[in-house]
Amino acid sequence: MKFQAVKGMRDFYPEDMAILNWILNGWRRVSVRHGFQEYDSPVMEYLDLYTLKSGEGIVSELFHLTDRGGRDLAIRPEATPTLARMVAARANALPRPIKWFTMPRLCRAERPQRGRGREFFQWNIDIIGVDDAVADAECIFTAVDFLREVHLTADDVVVRIADRRLHKAILTGFGIPDEQHEKALGLLDKAAKLEAAKMAEVWNEAFGQALPFDSLQKLLAAGTIEEFVAVAPQVGLKAESFEGPIGDLRQLWTHLASFGITDYCRFDLHIVRGLAYYTGIVFEIHDKRGELRALAGGGRFDNLLQLVGGPTIPAVGFGMGDIVLSELLKDLNRLQGVSTSTEVYVVDAEEGLFGDVLKIVADLRRAGIVAEFGYKRQNLGKQFKTASQRGAKVVVLVGQKYRDQRVVEVKDMQSGQQREVGVDELLADARAQLVAGA
Amino acid sequence: MKFQAVKGMRDFYPEDMAILNWILNGWRRVSVRHGFQEYDSPVMEYLDLYTLKSGEGIVSELFHLTDRGGRDLAIRPEATPTLARMVAARANALPRPIKWFTMPRLCRAERPQRGRGREFFQWNIDIIGVDDAVADAECIFTAVDFLREVHLTADDVVVRIADRRLHKAILTGFGIPDEQHEKALGLLDKAAKLEAAKMAEVWNEAFGQALPFDSLQKLLAAGTIEEFVAVAPQVGLKAESFEGPIGDLRQLWTHLASFGITDYCRFDLHIVRGLAYYTGIVFEIHDKRGELRALAGGGRFDNLLQLVGGPTIPAVGFGMGDIVLSELLKDLNRLQGVSTSTEVYVVDAEEGLFGDVLKIVADLRRAGIVAEFGYKRQNLGKQFKTASQRGAKVVVLVGQKYRDQRVVEVKDMQSGQQREVGVDELLADARAQLVAGA
Structure with a gap:
């Protein structure tokens, strides 16, 4: 009888481990030089931490178990709820701003497919206690600095940046009431992946009435902040409805320019992010060839700490997994300096x-x-x-x-x-x- | 509602993480310079990998679960079965000797107590494919080199070394048949912790007859290999019965002397090790004050690969956890150079x-x-x-x-x-x- 690794999970033989360590060391080195401090948490959390926000539906996506004391536990599927729990527990004692990073191994009970395993490492960078766009810019800078470190240029990858408040302003402008925004954001998140005709159909069906999908398309197609500002009035959006987020995005771009990374960045309203807790700027990093899933995703989540019993503190951060990143680095032959040799x-x-x-x-x-x-x-x-x-x-x-x-x-x-x-x-x-x- | 970390598991806030990283980096740095290559494995294994060797009794000590596909999984409680699985899967392709290390986070469903959590990190060093005592000596050297690196001197800690073949020679000499050796080794493992009178009682009870416990005491008290060789005939042990392991132990000591670490090492037959798979030299590292559990333990396990479907390959290794080590370093104020400061x-x-x-x-x-x-x-x-x-x-x-x-x-x-x-x-x-x- 021979044993194998659990389905959808990876063994790291020394040659694989050398690549993983090269990535983990890069994440850590870049995090530290950008002033982030490392933290970590147990492999498991109480199951409640996940069902509280996401409902019982999340349970089937988790590896969960009951311990001898009858406690329901789940293996961490993401780092952010844990971050919120740890910060909330010491909210008054921790010096602000809180700039933390972690590189946990996470597990999800998904069907394994390209770029998605049932187990992976994820780099998480978060800044808590700062509501200024400079913090969002610094998170993006840290991600880009890592991409440069592993020889991924602005020709290889792009940071696509939007703001959920713009999506909500658009939805409101089209007469979709607040309580339907979550559903609508879910549809928008899929918009980039569907053909326009199909999407228009889905869009109208979901709301039981014809909606101005062509106008939506025009707005989503805006390639710069200023293009959006020019198009919006043409489709009937009032300037007051988007002036707050546009101001923040302009500031963000000023800081991205100071950090010298605008060549990597693009305004792109197709980015919505799947997770419900984002409240402002959102971004994803993509392979420019478009062959792989997103390399990283993040944004602002100003209400999450409250959800786990903490105070209201603004927060921004992102996560980057090791699997898609490794695939891209292998595809583009950028794994340089990986070695297991002796002296x-x-x-x-x-x-x-x-x-x-x-x-x-x-x-x-x-x-x-x-x-x-x-x-x-x-x-x-x-x-x-x-x-x-x-x-x-x-x-x-x-x-x-x-x-x-x-x-x-x-x-x-x-x-x-x-x-x-x-x-x-x-x-x-x-x-x-x-x-x-x- | 406030959430906490799972009972018996640790959050690592940045100041705790700095200590953990200081230890993990030390383990890695020392492993690499001794020629070991890092590997890792998924957090979970199929439950069978553990029950195969240890029986269903082990299940209550594991965090285990059933996935959506109905597979029984367990979170790793130790690294060695995984090592055996991974080596067995590529037994013919891997260049020998295989010198590997890993530093996994392990989980055990135990009652938390001092020095023992339900989750911990464990450094594992293994040499596979070498049946010479020089490999055992190199494992011990690697452990001692790390102890030196963290400023633990021969006055602070001791490596206590024995050989299970000597224990078995003693048991055979006392007329205990082979099939009762496992039970007897289990008792010997506890001998150091019990009073002599109590131990004698347990010893006689376990075998349903009076056994020469005083003779056993004399043998266990031998502080050097040569003392054992002198005492053994006095209690009726024949030289042929222990000549093989004594020869290996003498060779081991010669190599320990070449490596310059005999000041840390002591011959001590009280060391038996709890795990059934050890077949030869065994050792543990202890705090000299005797206040803490063992810092590390290891030995030779020449049959383990066979058990998981691989070929017979000699192997030796050890594991060192982070919890007892951190406690000792804190007690002795040896956590030097731990820092989270900026430049x-x-x-x-x-x-x-x-x-x-x-x-x-x-x-x-x-x-x-x-x-x-x-x-x-x-x-x-x-x-x-x-x-x-x-x-x-x-x-x-x-x-x-x-x-x-x-x-x-x-x-x-x-x-x-x-x-x-x-x-x-x-x-x-x-x-x-x-x-x-x-």
Whole structure:
């Protein structure tokens, strides 16, 4: 009987893990330099935390269980409810603004398909306590800075930015009452994926009457903030109805320009976001080829903390999963610098010196150098072959000269150059002698 | 309604996360320099993977659930069965020796108590494909090297080493048949925790007859390999019965000496290990004060891969959890270098320069520097206070001189020294100018 990984979930063998770590390290490095602090939470939450906002319907999308104490638990499907819970618990004690990031492993009981597994890692960046568009801009900047870090240019990816308050102004302008906005936003979220004729049909059906779908199309097609401002009055929208969000979006764009990232950004009202808790600016990052799902999505959620029993605090953030990102990086061949190779391989070239090989390896490792050796003494050719397979930069050969004079040979595996060094001299400054100097 | 973290599980607020990351980074850094490669696996496995070896009794100790497809799943309670599964699946393709590490988050449905949570991180180091004691020694060296890295000396902790084959030789010598060895090993595992009189009683009761408990006590008390060899014949053990494991232990000690870590190590037959799959050398790492549970435990498990459908391959490894380790490090005040502070804080000292502040921050972050700023312009005193609270090493002040001459003031927050620099010069080599030079 052979066992396999659970369906829709991934094993990370060392070569896969190297890619995952390369991504996780990038997320962490970029987060830290943008002033975010890392947090984490248990793998599980009480099931209530998810049903409270989303209703019992969410349960079928979760991995859930009952523990021995009869408590209903669920494995985290997203990070934001946990963030809200943790911030609400210490809302008065935490210094503001709260700039936090996390990179949890999340699970969803979905049918596995391209770009979507039942388990994935998700980078989450959030700024809590700031209602200014500069915070939204900083979140987007942090995402873009990571994209640059992994060699994804403005030709490869685009940040599509909208504001839910504009969608709501449009819906109100078309006479759709507030209580139907959630349903309408759900339809808009699908608009980009459906043909216009089909969408018009769905749109009219959903509201039981003909709605000005052509006007909607014109508004959604606006490629800049100013284009929207010009088109809106033509389809009967009053300026007062969208002036607040347009002002914030203009400010956002000013900050995006200061951060030097407008080449990555585009105004695009097709972006609505599926989750109900967004209240303002929303954005998604897409592969420009249009072949993959969104790489990341986020926006402003000013009411979420209240929902979990906390105070009203403005908040903005985004999430980026590892699966679509990895696919894009593989497709575009941008996985550069992923490596699992060693630094130094110590070759045992003389009978009876195995203990000395171990001593030298021990000293190298204590000096912080990645050092390997063979467990059984093989002939020199085989040892050099192993060193080369492990990607060693340098080989240290312990042979007869070591026995006679405590001298080892150091070979640079790339240049092939070889030199002799006294072992004490070598170990006194091993990093400079071997790795930096090589 | 306020939500809390699931009972017995931990939230990691940034100050807790900094400690966890300090530990995880140490585990990873040490693993890599000892030549181990990282792997990981899904949070869940099919329940069978655990019940196969341990029987249905294990189920109550697991967090388990049934997915929508009717599959029985369990959240990982330990890493070793997964390791065996992953290696067995590619047994012929993986180059040997397999030197792997992982640091999974594990869950156990236990009653929370000191040093034991329902969720924890565990460092796992394993060498597969080597039946020589040098692999056992390298595992122990890797553990000890990490202990040194976190400033735990041979006065703080001890690696207690035994060999299950010695325990079995003793049991056989005392006339306990093979089929009762598992039960007897279970008792021996508890021997160190019980009083001698109580233990003698338990011992005799378990086997329904008087057993030579005094002789057992003498053997368990041996503090060195040679002491054991001297005592064994006195209680009637034949040399042939323990010569194999004693030879391996002597070899192990020779290698531990080459690695320079015998000061941390002690021969101690009280170490048996609870898990049934160990077949040879076993060890645990303990707090010398004796106040905490074991910090780590491991040993040789040469049959495990076979159990999950793989070939027979020798294996040795250990696991170290984060909870007991953190407690010891806190108790002994060894958490040095844990930090969440920033490098550079950019102060906005002049009306109308906010966009320039953002540009400077953007350039610093792109240069890899941790740079922060305030979202709202406050007076200088407040901005400097924030910079100081965030632990900034350097403040860059953007004021009137910037407007007039593109010159900023750079203040070293520790020395208080201040100097003026042209912003272009500063940004051309920001790390040298600000962080390295500070």
